[in-house]
Amino acid sequence: MALVPPGMSGPDADRWAKYRCVDRVTALFVERYGPWAADWNWSIGEGDKDGGVVGSWCCSGHSVGAPEETAAKAVAALVEWRAWLEGLASVFAELAPAQDAGPEQRSWHLERAAVRLVTRVLDRGGADSGWYGACYLVLEWFLTSCGMGRAEARAAVGDAIGGRFESWVAPGRTLIESVGEDLAVGVTGQPPYLDHREYGHLEELHDRGRRDRG
Secondary structure (H helix, E strand, O other): OOOOOOOOOHHHHHHHHHHHHHHHHHHHHHHHHOHHHHHOOOEOOOOOOOOOOEOOOOOHHHHOOOHHHHHHHHHHHHHHHHHHHHHHHHHHHHHOOOOOOOHHHHHHHHHHHHHHHHHHHHHHHOOOOOOHHHHHHHHHHHHHHOOOOHHHHHHHHHHHHOOOOEOOEOOOHHHHHHHHHHHHHHHHOOOOOOOOHHHHHHHHHHHHHHHHHO
8 A cells, every 4th residue: 555645545555556556657757758658647538637539448446456357448548549640640641731832721730630630539529528629739740730730639639629629529411511611720720621623532531531530
């Protein structure tokens, strides 16, 4: 019980010990693999951290048990988190506007990217508790991957979503596309250049994603 504060016993002591266990696992992962590993337990719904994308781990209260079992769950969650990040990196590269893109072209790409990325988050964990937190972060990461400063990206995403996403409420296509357009206009000052023949292959990719969701 060395991990438990003096005077604490029973269920409270057990709960505290489990929190400390998760903290130690996080510290170990970050030390060994780097800062990206810090969110290994960002689980779907109401877990250690609200509204994440990891399904292999629930929370300290339900996932911490016997040492070998806990270790297996933690490693599975870390691997799942890494795969999610690598998948995002691939999608970011696919959706990013060209370096020499003009404002209208850039706006088109940003609107399409926002719709695809919000949908990706929803497909991953559904509209569970705090699901929109992952949307904020993923959109922010995408903008920074396109060269925008982190503070500027965070502000742009906050303005575009504007509190319109809620826990336990799945947004409709119209709302998702409205957020995408607002983000594109907010970043570029131009409305998206919709349905242009030059971007036909990406239009098809975007529309296929919408059909798959339907």
